[in-house]
Amino acid sequence: MKGIVFTEFIDMVEEEYSLDMVDAIIEDAAPPHGGAYTAVGTYDPTEMGALVGALARRSGNKAPDLLHAFGRRTARRFAEMYPKFFAGHQDVLTFLESIDAVIHVEVLKLYPDAELPRLDAERLDGGIMRLTYHSPRCMADFAEGLIEGAAAHFGEALSLARSQPRGAPSPVVVFTVARGA
Amino acid sequence: MSEEQVWRARLARERAARQEAERLLESKALELYLQNAELERATATLEERVRRRTAELEAALAELTEAHADLKLSNEALKLANRQLNKMSTTDELTNVANRRYFQQRASAEIERIKRHGGQLSLLILDVDLFKRINDDHGHVAGDTVLVELANCIKISIRSADLVARWGGEEFVVLLPECGSNTLPPVAEKLRARIAGHIFSNIRSLTVSIGGAVYCKPESLDAWMTRADTALYNAKAKGRDTVELAAGPQAGLRLDGDSQ
Numbered sequence: 001m002k003g004i005v006f007t008e009f010i011d012m013v014e015e016e017y018s019l020d021m022v023d024a025i026i027e028d029a030a031p032p033h034g035g036a037y038t039a040v041g042t043y044d045p046t047e048m049g050a051l052v053g054a055l056a057r058r059s060g061n062k063a064p065d066l067l068h069a070f071g072r073r074t075a076r077r078f079a080e081m082y083p084k085f086f087a088g089h090q091d092v093l094t095f096l097e098s099i100d101a102v103i104h105v106e107v108l109k110l111y112p113d114a115e116l117p118r119l120d121a122e123r124l125d126g127g128i129m130r131l132t133y134h135s136p137r138c139m140a141d142f143a144e145g146l147i148e149g150a151a152a153h154f155g156e157a158l159s160l161a162r163s164q165p166r167g168a169p170s171p172v173v174v175f176t177v178a179r180g181a
Numbered sequence: 182m183s184e185e186q187v188w189r190a191r192l193a194r195e196r197a198a199r200q201e202a203e204r205l206l207e208s209k210a211l212e213l214y215l216q217n218a219e220l221e222r223a224t225a226t227l228e229e230r231v232r233r234r235t236a237e238l239e240a241a242l243a244e245l246t247e248a249h250a251d252l253k254l255s256n257e258a259l260k261l262a263n264r265q266l267n268k269m270s271t272t273d274e275l276t277n278v279a280n281r282r283y284f285q286q287r288a289s290a291e292i293e294r295i296k297r298h299g300g301q302l303s304l305l306i307l308d309v310d311l312f313k314r315i316n317d318d319h320g321h322v323a324g325d326t327v328l329v330e331l332a333n334c335i336k337i338s339i340r341s342a343d344l345v346a347r348w349g350g351e352e353f354v355v356l357l358p359e360c361g362s363n364t365l366p367p368v369a370e371k372l373r374a375r376i377a378g379h380i381f382s383n384i385r386s387l388t389v390s391i392g393g394a395v396y397c398k399p400e401s402l403d404a405w406m407t408r409a410d411t412a413l414y415n416a417k418a419k420g421r422d423t424v425e426l427a428a429g430p431q432a433g434l435r436l437d438g439d440s441q
Binding site for chain 1: 193195197205
């Protein structure tokens with residue numbers, strides 16, 4: 001998993017909780033490098049599960065909700081860090097279509113060994129889009145947060161339904177996204 | 182753990198992260214550097230190949246242009262040779278008038294034309310009187326000169342549509358298109374008189390005997406010439422320097438098949 005996901009997660013914990021919480025969850029998760037995450041590195045994806053699990057135990061929040069909130073935050077942060085990928089899209093649906101078609105293609109040019117999730121976008125009638133998330137990391141809750149965060153960036157209200165409920169880990173999850181709340 | 186220890190641990194973690202980031206960036210920079218070097222090498226190779234190929238193509242083009250020029254030159258030489266050959270095959274070498282072969286071609290063509298479209302066609306055979314004596318008295322070179330001068334004399338005495346050819350030896354033939362039984366006698370007589378009046382360079386003068394025949398459909402070229410030849414024989418028999426015209430091919434006709 002790309003390091004930026006970890007550094008963003010650590011930043012979130014520091015902002016939302018405290019530096020002490022950061023120390024604590026790193027100690028709990030005990031990654032081999034001592035938690036010295038860098039955005040340009042690549043790390044074992046199970047470390048993310050351990051960090052989220054540690055935060056859930058210590059904060060009293062559910063891990064799926066934490067991942068969801070982290071997804072929303074990451075969408076906002078990506079829009080700040082990589083505005084180029086957001087500019088030029090009139091609405092969130094065309095942006096969501098561009099994730100696999102454009103953004104992941106560009107990411108792979110920079111990091112040929114990156115293991116990216118797949119997000120198949122399919123337009124249905126009535127302004128509805130079906131997004132099928134594929135990832136062995138089973139981070140659909142994070143993906144859901146990202147989709148919602150993207151909609152917020154474009155100032156759009158979306159209603160979102162998913163094939164598996166939040167907190168039910170699955171490598172394939174279908175999101176049905178419709179315009180309007 | 183004291184607060185200082187906690188901060189020390191955090192500092193160590195941040196430092197480790199920084200060092201890891203630097204290591205990764207350095208290796209990425211190295212990777213880019215190597216890719217760039219490879220790219221430069223590939224570009225140079227490509228440029229060299231393009232340069233070499235361009236030079237090859239230019240050389241090939243120059244070769245082709247040269248070959249083309251050569252070809253054009255030899256083509257023109259060939260055309261010239263062909264023209265010369267053609268002239269040689271239709272011209273009598275000595276007198277520069279048409280040869281027997283060309284006369285036969287033209288006469289056959291004229292006969293075909295008459296057969297299809299009608300019209301008139303006549304023929305004269307001229308033979309120098311006592312040519313052997315000229316050769317004996319003045320030599321063969323003088324004899325040849327006489328023949329050349331005679332050929333020119335005939336040529337300027339006939340119409341441009343007529344054709345004079347050397348049949349062989351001291352014998353000439355004249356093909357006269359659009360000339361029938363009315364016009365042939367005065368034409369033949371005029372020609373005879375012109376020759377008799379001409380002053381030749383080595384000898385004072387000479388005479389010719391002439392046999393003529395108007396073509397009668399559907400006789401062959403040979404038959405027609407035989408009639409003219411017989412007329413020539415008759416002219417000789419009558420004492421030379423005279424014109425005799427052949428009778429028609431059918432017995433009983435005094436002249437030719439032409440309507441009068």
